[in-house]
Every structure is written in C-alpha cells, then in structure tokens.
Amino acid sequence: MTSILRHPGNLVRLSRRTIELASRSHPLSRYPTSLPRSVFAHQRVRRYATVEDPKDPKDRKDGEQTENKKVASDANKAPGQQTPGFEHLYSNTGPMSPSPSGGKPDTPSDLRPGYIKLTPKEEEQLTELFSQIRKGMPASMAEEVEKSFERIKAEGIPKELRDAMEEVQTSGMTPASAAKLWRLTTQMARQHVKAEEPQQKAGAHDPGPADKSKKGKKKGAPEDMFGNVKEIKIDMGNFLMAAFVAYLLYRLAVPSENSREITWQEFRNTFFDKGLVEKLVVINQNRVKVFPHREAVAAMYPESPAAHPNFHYYFSIGSVEAFERRVDEAQSELGIPSSERIPISYHDEVSWFATLLTFGPTLLFIGAIFWLSRRAASGAGGSSGGIFGMGKSRAKKFNHETDIKVKFADVAGMDEAKAEIMEFVSFLKEPGVYQKLGAKIPRGAILSGPPGTGKTLLAKATAGESQVPFFSVSGSEFVEMFVGVGPSRVRDLFANARKNTPCIIFIDEIDAIGKSRSKQNFGGGNDERESTLNQILTEMDGFNTSEQVVVLAGTNRVDVLDKALLRPGRFDRHISIDKPTMDGRKQIFAVHLRNIVTKEDIEHLKGRLAALTPGFSGADIANCVNEAALIAARYSAESVMMTHFEQAIERVIGGLEKKSLVLGPEEKKTVAYHEAGHAICGWYFKYADPLLKVSIIPRGQGALGYAQYLPSGDTYLMSVRQLMDRMAMTLAGRVSEELHFDTVTTGASDDFNKVTRMAAAMVTKWGMSSKIGYLYYEDENQQQLHKPFSEETAKNIDHEVRRIVDEAYKQCRTLLEEKKKEIGIVAEELLRKEMLTRDDLVRLLGPRPFEDNADFTKYFGGRGDREGPGTGIPEPPAKPEILPGPGSENPAPTIMRRHP
Numbered sequence: 054m055t056s057i058l059r060h061p062g063n064l065v066r067l068s069r070r071t072i073e074l075a076s077r078s079h080p081l082s083r084y085p086t087s088l089p090r091s092v093f094a095h096q097r098v099r100r101y102a103t104v105e106d107p108k109d110p111k112d113r114k115d116g117e118q119t120e121n122k123k124v125a126s127d128a129n130k131a132p133g134q135q136t137p138g139f140e141h142l143y144s145n146t147g148p149m150s151p152s153p154s155g156g157k158p159d160t161p162s163d164l165r166p167g168y169i170k171l172t173p174k175e176e177e178q179l180t181e182l183f184s185q186i187r188k189g190m191p192a193s194m195a196e197e198v199e200k201s202f203e204r205i206k207a208e209g210i211p212k213e214l215r216d217a218m219e220e221v222q223t224s225g226m227t228p229a230s231a232a233k234l235w236r237l238t239t240q241m242a243r244q245h246v247k248a249e250e251p252q253q254k255a256g257a258h259d260p261g262p263a264d265k266s267k268k269g270k271k272k273g274a275p276e277d278m279f280g281n282v283k284e285i286k287i288d289m290g291n292f293l294m295a296a297f298v299a300y301l302l303y304r305l306a307v308p309s310e311n312s313r314e315i316t317w318q319e320f321r322n323t324f325f326d327k328g329l330v331e332k333l334v335v336i337n338q339n340r341v342k343v344f345p346h347r348e349a350v351a352a353m354y355p356e357s358p359a360a361h362p363n364f365h366y367y368f369s370i371g372s373v374e375a376f377e378r379r380v381d382e383a384q385s386e387l388g389i390p391s392s393e394r395i396p397i398s399y400h401d402e403v404s405w406f407a408t409l410l411t412f413g414p415t416l417l418f419i420g421a422i423f424w425l426s427r428r429a430a431s432g433a434g435g436s437s438g439g440i441f442g443m444g445k446s447r448a449k450k451f452n453h454e455t456d457i458k459v460k461f462a463d464v465a466g467m468d469e470a471k472a473e474i475m476e477f478v479s480f481l482k483e484p485g486v487y488q489k490l491g492a493k494i495p496r497g498a499i500l501s502g503p504p505g506t507g508k509t510l511l512a513k514a515t516a517g518e519s520q521v522p523f524f525s526v527s528g529s530e531f532v533e534m535f536v537g538v539g540p541s542r543v544r545d546l547f548a549n550a551r552k553n554t555p556c557i558i559f560i561d562e563i564d565a566i567g568k569s570r571s572k573q574n575f576g577g578g579n580d581e582r583e584s585t586l587n588q589i590l591t592e593m594d595g596f597n598t599s600e601q602v603v604v605l606a607g608t609n610r611v612d613v614l615d616k617a618l619l620r621p622g623r624f625d626r627h628i629s630i631d632k633p634t635m636d637g638r639k640q641i642f643a644v645h646l647r648n649i650v651t652k653e654d655i656e657h658l659k660g661r662l663a664a665l666t667p668g669f670s671g672a673d674i675a676n677c678v679n680e681a682a683l684i685a686a687r688y689s690a691e692s693v694m695m696t697h698f699e700q701a702i703e704r705v706i707g708g709l710e711k712k713s714l715v716l717g718p719e720e721k722k723t724v725a726y727h728e729a730g731h732a733i734c735g736w737y738f739k740y741a742d743p744l745l746k747v748s749i750i751p752r753g754q755g756a757l758g759y760a761q762y763l764p765s766g767d768t769y770l771m772s773v774r775q776l777m778d779r780m781a782m783t784l785a786g787r788v789s790e791e792l793h794f795d796t797v798t799t800g801a802s803d804d805f806n807k808v809t810r811m812a813a814a815m816v817t818k819w820g821m822s823s824k825i826g827y828l829y830y831e832d833e834n835q836q837q838l839h840k841p842f843s844e845e846t847a848k849n850i851d852h853e854v855r856r857i858v859d860e861a862y863k864q865c866r867t868l869l870e871e872k873k874k875e876i877g878i879v880a881e882e883l884l885r886k887e888m889l890t891r892d893d894l895v896r897l898l899g900p901r902p903f904e905d906n907a908d909f910t911k912y913f914g915g916r917g918d919r920e921g922p923g924t925g926i927p928e929p930p931a932k933p934e935i936l937p938g939p940g941s942e943n944p945a946p947t948i949m950r951r952h953p
C-alpha cells in the first residue's frame with residue numbers, strides 16, 4: 054500500500070529553470086563554498102512546488118554544471134538519499150530508493166469486478182501483522198482469520214475501500230471515514246462468506262437431523278440474522294475480519310508515530326535549507342511544529358513518515374524572540390526574499406496530560422463513586438450477584454469426603470443434644486423411613502447456649518455423620534453496608550444448597566440477623582436486617598418438604614430471636630446446650646486428652662481436672678489441655694504432667710504470675726493476714742467451700758493475693774446457710790485486717806462488691822428477706838425507665854441488704870476473733886512460703902472438722918501429694934475466678950485487689 058502514500062502526479066522535481074533562477078538571483082560568491090548545491094535547488098522546491106515541471110532530471114543536471122563540485126555532487130544525489138548523520142529521520146528501507154512495487158497494485162485479469170489486488174508489499178505487511186496478532190488468539194479463531202486473510206490476498210480488496218483508505222491518508226481519520234472503512238470491510242467479509250457458502254454446501258456430507266433443521270431455517274429467512282445459524286457465523290467472521298482489516302488499513306494510512314523531535318541543526322539541514330518547510334507553528338511559546346511540504350517530502354523521501362499528512366516534526370525553543378531571530382538570519386543567509394519567507398504562526402495548546410493532571414483527583418473521585426454504586430447495584434441485583442459478587446453468599450462449603458472429619462464421638466458431654474440431632478442424620482441418610490410413615494421432615498434446629506459449648510462442633514459432626522455437604526456461614530456475613538446484599542446472599546445460599554441436596558446449612562450467630570423485629574426497631578429500625586430475616590423466613594418456608602436441606606443455626610442469645618424464626622415449620626427443634634457438668638467435663642477432657650502424651654492415670658487425671666474446672670466450656674477445656682502441652686514443652690518435659698495441667702488452668706483463668714510486682718514488707722504482711730482470714734473461714738465454716746490453695750503471689754489483673762476454694766461439685770441450688778457462710782468467708786479478709794492492724798486497706802473492695810450483690814439478690818430475687826417478701830425485681834443495671842418499686846420499698850431493700858451483710862460480718866468476726874491465733878500461724882507460714890496448699894493447712898490447723906464432698910475426697914483427699922511430683926516446678930498458685938454473680942453455683946475465690 055505504499056502506492057497510496059505516493060502521488061506520482063504531484064511529484065515535485067527540480068527543474069532546471071528553478072536552479073537557474075536560484076543561481077542567478079544569488080551569486081555563488083555570497084555563499085560559503087561548503088554550502089551544498091541542493092540547498093538552493095530544494096529551497097526553490099518550496100516556492101514552486103506546484104507550478105514547476107518536476108519531471109526532467111536531465112535538465113536538472115545540466116543546470117548544475119556551473120556550480121562547484123561539491124554542490125554538484127550533492128545535487129546529483131538520488132532523491133531520497135539522506136543528509137549524512139540524519140538517516141534516522143527516514144525509514145530503514147532506504148527511503149531514497151524507489152518502491153519495489155513501483156507503487157501500483159497488480160491488476161490480474163481474474164479479479165472480481167470492482168476489486169483491486171494488493172501489492173506484494175501490502176501482502177507482506179498483512180502477513181506480518183497477522184503473525185503478530187495470532188499469538189494472542191485461540192488456535193481455532195486464528196485459523197478462521199487466516200483463511201479470511203488468504204482470501205483477501207487472493208481476491209484483493211474493493212476499489213471503494215482503497216479510495217476510502219486514500220481519503221484517510223490524505224485528510225486523516227475522521228469519524229465518517231472510520232465508519233466508511235468499517236462498512237466496507239464488513240461488506241467485503243460478508244461477500245467472502247457468501248462466496249464460501251456454495252462451496253461448503255457442495256462439499257458437505259449429509260447433515261444430521263439437527264443440521265437439517267438449521268438449514269431449513271436458513272432457507273426460510275436467509276437475511277434474518279437472528280434466526281439463522283449460518284448468519285451468526287458470518288457475523289462473527291465479519292466482525293473479526295473487519296476489525297483486523299480496519300486496523301491494518303488504519304495503521305497503513307496513519308503511522309503509529311505522528312510526531313518526532315528533532316534538533317535545530319536537523320531542522321535546518323534536512324528541511325529548512327532544502328526548502329521543504331511549508332510553515333512553522335510556535336506552540337505555547339516553547340515548541341515549534343514543523344509542517345513540511347508533504348508532496349515535496351514524498352517525492353524526495355518516499356518512505357519518510359513526514360510524507361504522511363498527520364505527521365510533523367517539532368523542536369523546542371528557549372524564547373520566541375531568539376527563535377524568530379534565528380529563522381530570520383537563516384532565511385537571510387539563504388537569500389529568501391521577505392515576500393517568500395516561511396510563515397510562522399502562534400498557537401496555545403492545552404496539553405491533555407496537564408488537563409488530566411488538573412482534573413485527575415476529581416475524575417478519580419467520580420470514578421470511585423461510580424465503581425461503588427456499580428458494586429452496590431450488582432450486589433442488589435438478584436441471585437447472580439453481579440460481576441463483583443457482592444450478592445453471592447459467603448458460605449464456606451465443606452466437602453464431607455475431605456473437610457469434615459468430625460464425628461459424634463468427638464463431641465462429648467452433651468448426650469441429650471446429640472440424641473436430638475441424631476434424628477436429622479437419619480433423616481438425611483434414609484428419608485424414606487420417615488416419608489413412608491407420613492412424617493414431615495424437620496426443617497431445622499436452633500442450637501443455643503453460651504459461647505464455646507460446642508454448637509458449631511455439633512453441627513459439623515451432624516454433617517460428618519450424615520456424609521453430606523455442609524455450608525457454614527456466620528449471620529454477620531449477611532450484613533453489608535449496601536442495601537439488598539443481605540437478602541441476595543440468603544437467596545444465593547439457599548439456591549446453592551438446593552443444588553447440593555442433601556446438605557446441611559449452618560448459620561452461626563444467627564442473632565446478628567434474626568433479632569426480634571419489634572426489639573430492634575426501638576430507637577430506629579434496621580430495614581436491611583429485617584429484609585434479610587424475611588428472606589430467611591421465606592426461604593425456609595419455600596422448602597419442599599421432600600427437599601433434603603437441613604438448616605441448623607447457632608446462637609448465644611436465643612431470647613432475642615424473632616418469634617417467627619422459632620415457630621414450627623422453620624426451626625422446629627430447639628436444642629439448648631449448656632456448659633458441661635462435672636461428668637460432661639470429664640468426657641470433654643477425655644476427648645482432648647486423646648492426643649496428649651501423658652503418663653498420668655487418665656481416669657484420675659480427667660476427674661481431677663474436671664473437678665478443678667467448674668463453669669468451663671468445651672472451648673475452655675480444649676484451650677487448657679493445649680496450654681498444658683505448651684507448658685510441658687517449655688519445661689522440656691517428656692510428657693504432660695498434672696502440674697502442667699494445673700498451671701494451665703490457672704493461667705487460663707487468672708493470668709500470668711507477676712514476678713515484676715514486688716510488694717513492700719508491710720503490704721505483704723497485710724496481704725498475708727487478709728488471705729489467712731479467708732483461709733480460716735473456709736476451713737471452719739461448715740457450708741463454705743473447702744480451701745484448695747491460698748497465695749500471696751501477685752498475678753495478672755491486679756490480684757495481690759487470693760484464696761481458692763474447691764467447688765462442692767455442680768450446685769444448682771444454694772441455701773441461706775450456704776449463702777451466709779460464703780458471704781462471711783468473703784468478708785474475712787477485711788475482718789482479719791481489722792483484727793491485726795491499726796488501719797485497714799483498700800484491698801477488700803472486690804469482696805464487698807460480691808457480698809453486696811449476693812445480699813441484694815437474696816433480697817430482691819430469691820425472697821430471702823421477710824421485710825420485702827416474695828418479690829422479684831430486675832437488676833438496676835438493665836436500664837429501666839422506671840424503678841419497679843416505690844421509694845419506700847427502695848429504702849426497705851437498702852435496709853435489708855445492709856442487715857444481711859452486717860449479719861455476715863458479725864458471723865465472720867465472731868469466728869476470726871476466736872481463731873486469731875490460727876490466723877497468725879497461717880499468715881506467718883504464708884509470708885514464708887508465699888503459697889499454701891490444703892496439705893499445709895491440714896498440717897497447721899489439723900483436719901477440717903467437716904466431711905468433704907465425694908468428688909473432693911476422691912480427687913484431692915488422699916492424693917494431694919500428686920501435685921508436681923518430681924518436676925521441681927513449684928505448685929502453681931490458686932486461680933482467681935471471674936466474679937460469680939449471685940446464685941452462681943461456683944465458689945467465689947477471694948481476691949485481694951490492688952488499689953487502682
């Protein structure tokens with residue numbers, strides 16, 4: 054297609070007359086001898102390019118004979134030969150040499166009417182371009198496109214198309230010309246395929262029935278691009294071919310590079326001195342665009358990009374004045390009369406880049422908003438979830454074969470819950486048994502209970518046992534900042550589940566979305582959460598009774614759930630999982646001890662550990678066992694021993710020992726007497742819990758010392774006597790301080806808190822005050838708008854609480870005054886050893902005067918010597934516990950706290 058770039062008719066040739074004119078008007082003596090002859094000649098080209106007869110090179114040579122040798126040799130250069138040093142301004146293929154194809158396409162006799170064949174050079178370019186493009190295409194597509202290209206090579210292109218290309222070349226690419234190019238190339242592609250069609254029909258073997266029906270369709274509506282399979286193929290071919298051909302044409306017509314920087318010297322030597330400059334445009338006072346005489350350049354350097362209409366050179370200038378002066382001087386040097394001087398115009402152009410930079414932040418901001426709204430829209434856009442997948446469910450799918458290895462044997466201490474849920478397993482495994490009796494399949498179950506009690510574990514075990522896929526998702530994952538995402542995710546989750554039946558969906562922390570709608574509306578509603586909940590209700594209703602999708606949900610707050618969620622037909626079963634009992638803890642310890650290397654007697658170990666851990670959840674137990682193994686590893690022990698377990702338990706509850714906290718002797722003494730007071734009360738009150746350890750080693754959370762009592766098993770009821778003994782024991786620290794020191798300290802505030810709460814509960818909840826009677830009042834901290842009792846009752850409550858605490862105080866003081874000597878013995882021993890065990894107390898005080906409970910005797914009675922055998926590790930101090938609320942079945946370890 055090089056011919057397109059060339060315009061032989063307009064070729065500018067130097068005429069003899071031009072040269073003569075030049076030499077006559079500017080005597081040679083005025084120019085330095087080194088000035089090339091062509092300077093004059095080409096300068097005239099600029100002036101007379103369209104009027105001079107450019108044809109006769111012979112004339113030109115004759116005219117040059119009067120010039121000196123150097124000038125003559127320059128002028129004799131063949132057109133297109135570069136000025137030495139400036140070859141890079143021209144194309145690599147020797148722009149001065151004539152085009153190999155001679156610029157005209159071949160015109161074979163067998164061409165279609167209106168078609169022109171491509172020149173060999175164009176064919177070469179086409180092949181090269183295609184070889185580059187095909188690298189990024191799938192093989193089948195490349196094959197198709199190659200076929201089309203081969204056809205173009207063989208048949209040429211329509212004449213109209215070539216004209217359109219020439220138009221692009223001369224006046225640049227405009228929207229109109231682009232549309233024309235596209236239309237013509239598409240038309241051409243269409244004709245190719247049509248021409249191919251008869252061949253295919255002839256060569257095709259008998260099509261199958263499906264093919265026949267397609268063909269029939271084609272016949273009926275040959276022009277219908279929607280109903281016709283063949284037509285669709287044509288369009289694909291059209292599209293590809295048209296796209297590539299249009300691209301090719303564009304690249305041929307418009308060089309990829311449309312400007313290039315040059316220096317002033319290059320400008321002068323290559324263009325200015327040769328008279329090839331048509332005009333100069335000063336842009337923004339710092340850059341000059343050089344517009345060459347296209348025709349003249351094309352004639353001299355056919356391969357030069359400067360011959361393209363959209364191409365220009367440019368160079369930078371320091372100042373406009375200097376530039377003008379330079380141009381003037383240069384023109385004067387060349388003797389160009391003022392009437393023929395190169396026009397210089399001035400333009401201010403706004404750089405796109407600078408504009409972009411200015412508006413960049415704004416555009417970015419708009420873009421971000423657009424993107425976010427697209428995300429939101431796609432999130433809300435139904436179950437497909439849109440391109441960003443916002444509406445897609447985040448549920449993790451566990452494959453029963455690979456992921457879920459949990460079995461019911463791994464879930465310990467919740468036999469009733471297991472029995473309940475077992476039914477779901479048999480339903481998923483053998484639905485027929487139920488269906489044949491007309492039983493409807495339960496839709497789901499809510500597992501409720503305190504954190505870490507094994508709700509998720511139970512749900513996983515259900516999936517593991519029934520060997521079905523398990524979708525696990527947390528309630529909070531439905532909640533997003535975008536409206537509509539929640540319901541969309543619910544839809545997606547259930548749609549996925551239905552595709553994978555039989556399966557189990559487990560929604561953990563369902564209270565995040567399933568809160569009672571009336572409750573959450575207090576102080577402003579939450580429509581998004583409500584509609585998510587509604588969607589869940591709808592989906593659960595929508596289950597076909599034979600659909601084997603079971604929905605299990607876990608929550609710690611079953612009391613806040615919406616009643617609609619809990620009605621039969623949705624979550625039919627309520628399985629409440631409590632913290633494990635003594636027996637449950639034993640079983641859970643047994644499960645987690647399976648992987649632990651220990652030489653302890655497992656039966657005894659798990660019993661003792663279970664006795665030491667009342668109120669622990671399954672997760673706490675798992676954590677303790679793991680901590681014990683870590684502690685053993687820290688001491689490089691070969692197996693995990695009892696002492697490691699006990700340290701682990703204390704660490705889990707009470708935090709680390711604070712070795713850095715050093716108490717002064719006076720403070721230490723106060724702590725020792727305070728703790729000794731607790732220990733003595735625990736020892737001599739019948740209903741108090743038996744003391745396990747007492748310590749004055751500071752620990753985490755500001756505890757300076759504490760006494761730990763072993764719970765008398767899992768107690769679910771407490772008598773007034775038990776409560777009074779426990780309160781008296783709790784006050785013993787302060788009473789002991791009063792008895793042994795001139796002043797008292799702040800260390801007992803924690804004890805007072807517990808005692809007050811216990812006494813208040815006795816009065817307001819447990820009906821243990823004759824003055825208040827059998828009434829129940831909510832806790833004050835539950836933010837009630839009105840107190841549910843009168844001022845008079847409030848006074849009476851205060852009075853009764855005070856009376857009960859006073860009574861406990863009296864009880865305590867009576868005992869401690871009696872046992873003042875024993876307190877001294879224990880406190881001094883404590884100051885010496887810092888920590889005393891039950892055995893120490895037996896040694897110092899004699900056996901406890903009351904019978905201990907069975908568990909205690911079994912695991913601690915005769916075997917206290919088991920603690921820390923041969924490890925050299927000191928017996929870990931007792932554990933502080935989180936303050937139990939009134940009525941808690943756990944004993945209240947007394948903690949002497951630092952003053953904040």
Ligand SMILES: Nc1ncnc2c1ncn2[C@@H]1O[C@H](COP(=O)(O)OP(=O)(O)OP(=O)(O)O)[C@@H](O)[C@H]1O
Binds near residue numbers: 463467505507508
């Ligand atoms: N009954 C149990 N038997 C054995 N291990 C248990 C038991 N309960 C809890 N665990 C241990 O505790 C870990 C945490 O339990 P899980 O995640 O099931 O608690 P959860 O009740 O779902 O807690 P949350 O309410 O906080 O989600 C389990 O991985 C398991 O190791």
